[in-house]
Amino acid sequence: MVACAEGIGVPRGSGMFRPMLRAVAFLSQEKITAKVNYMKNTFRWSDAEVGIAISKAPTLLTRDKESLQHRSEFLISVVGLAPAYIAYRPAMLMYSLEGRIRPRYYVVKFLKENGLLKCDPSYYTVFKESDMTFKKKFIHPHKEAAPHLEKDYDAACKGEVPTNFRFT
Structure with missing residues (x-):
């Protein structure tokens, strides 16, 4: 060995x-x-x-x-x-593909597509953060612009991947 x-x-x-x-x-x-x-x-x-x-x-x-x-x-x-x-x-x-990687990728993708990110984050950083830190950095700052983002993310982490994260 x-x-x-x-x-x-x-x-x-x-x-x-x-x-x-x-x-x-x-x-x-x-x-x-x-x-x-x-x-x-x-x-x-x-x-x-x-x-x-x-x-x-x-x-x-x-x-x-x-x-x-x-x-x-x-x-x-x-x-x-x-x-x-x-x-x-x-x-x-x-890391779990379905419970962590995929949902976080979709959050970052959603934020990029809607012009809500100031810079392009490292995916390694996105995936390695604790859930609380990830939400604090990527979800909570956008509560007004994307009020359903946290619910969509939580659902995605449970395997109920929404077809689209909602933007209102």
């Missing part, structure tokens, strides 16, 4: 060494290689990028292929993020 973790690029002194050991503990070398190759193809990552992503988020090795595929399709095809951007911020792949 130690040799495997170090072979992936996580040195013994790293803060990610223990999580990496847990991630590879029950995986054979063949399964790890298959998962690495799958991530390279799915996210269009180079060898270096997949190494960076796994060293920052070892639990990527334990995620199922379907989950990774859905996140890849959404983040790259819908949101328009570059594969390298995701590789350097793999924590995004740990």
Whole structure:
């Protein structure tokens, strides 16, 4: 396990060494290689990028292929993020697609389309914020212009994705 973790690029002194050991503990070398190759193809990552992503988020090795595929399709095809951007911020792949990533993307998209954002936020920042902080930064300042935004966001987080966020 130690040799495997170090072979992936996580040195013994790293803060990610223990999580990496847990991630590879029950995986054979063949399964790890298959998962690495799958991530390279799915996210269009180079060898270096997949190494960076796994060293920052070892639990990527334990995620199922379907989950990774859905996140890849959404983040790259819908949101328009570059594969390298995701590789350097793999924590995004740990968040719930339906309960966090998708609803927040739709809020930011709604705010942009309606001219309510002064600057283009980093999607990593949008996705990583706590729910309270996200609402404070992106929803509460627009209560007058978009009074239904918080209700629409809360519904989207519960899986009841509205077809459109409402603007009144």
